[in-house]
Amino acid sequence: MKWGTKYGPEYVNRLHAMVQRHTRTPHAFVCLTDDSSGIHPDVVCLPIPPLDLPAGLPERGWTKLTTLGEVWGLRGTALFLDVDVVIVASLDPFFSEPGRFLIIHDWKRPWRITGNSSVYRFELGVHGALLDEFRRNFAQIRQQFRNEQAWLSHVMQRAGLLQYWPAKWCCSFKYHCIPRFPLNLWRAPTVPHEARVVVFHGVMNPPDALAGRSNGNWRRIRPALWIAQHWTDSPH
Numbered sequence: 001m002k003w004g005t006k007y008g009p010e011y012v013n014r015l016h017a018m019v020q021r022h023t024r025t026p027h028a029f030v031c032l033t034d035d036s037s038g039i040h041p042d043v044v045c046l047p048i049p050p051l052d053l054p055a056g057l058p059e060r061g062w063t064k065l066t067t068l069g070e071v072w073g074l075r076g077t078a079l080f081l082d083v084d085v086v087i088v089a090s091l092d093p094f095f096s097e098p099g100r101f102l103i104i105h106d107w108k109r110p111w112r113i114t115g116n117s118s119v120y121r122f123e124l125g126v127h128g129a130l131l132d133e134f135r136r137n138f139a140q141i142r143q144q145f146r147n148e149q150a151w152l153s154h155v156m157q158r159a160g161l162l163q164y165w166p167a168k169w170c171c172s173f174k175y176h177c178i179p180r181f182p183l184n185l186w187r188a189p190t191v192p193h194e195a196r197v198v199v200f201h202g203v204m205n206p207p208d209a210l211a212g213r214s215n216g217n218w219r220r221i222r223p224a225l226w227i228a229q230h231w232t233d234s235p236h
Contacts, residue, residue: 001033001080001083009036012031032049032067051063061117063148067080067122068127070125079094079119080121086231101162102120102164102165104117104165119165119199120152168194171191173199174200174217188221189209209223209227
């Protein structure tokens with residue numbers, strides 16, 4: 001999904017290229033967006049289904065929840081990828097891992113059930129009742145849950161569907177790639193063994209990490225030059 005102006009079309013095009021390089025699973029690559037200009041013609045661009053929330057709210061990722069409802073008649077298994085992830089190894093195991101709803105187990109507070117929704121898999125068109133519940137009770141949900149992934153994890157656990165990806169598949173750039181202080185001052189970030197997707201959350205995005213810009217984060221970094229090898233729109 002891409003909405004607003006934070007991410008340009010190059011993020012979609014590079015994600016599309018990474019997916020093509022890292023999966024043999026037959027698929028359609030779909031981008032739900034409010035602006036398809038500049039996006040590669042092989043990407044299926046569709047409007048974001050309306051969520052009808054009050055205007056002026058802080059961005060908490062609620063828009064992602066539209067994937068739970070009817071998405072222009074799409075059916076089948078969907079693997080949702082945040083537009084700013086970097087794929088470093090095959091995605092095929094994400095399609096074969098058993099389970100009806102799989103998500104990253106959030107790293108910061110692992111004793112909670114909350115998942116990180118940068119990578120999640122679900123069946124299209126079967127969770128519409130949950131989206132209806134969200135729309136009806138949004139005012140209450142907003143008071144109880146900080147963002148969309150907290151509520152999504154809650155309702156999927158309630159339904160007995162919540163499962164997590166194997167821990168090593170999805171790593172946090174911030175927590176797992178940057179060496180501990182003071183090593184981060186002279187050692188560049190690295191990709192952990194067995195990682196398949198590197199997730200960028202917080203203030204650093206792939207171009208910041210590639211250039212060695214901390215972008216306001218207290219974790220100072222050296223340039224992560226390996227990002228250039230993966231975060232590209234080259235088909236090879």
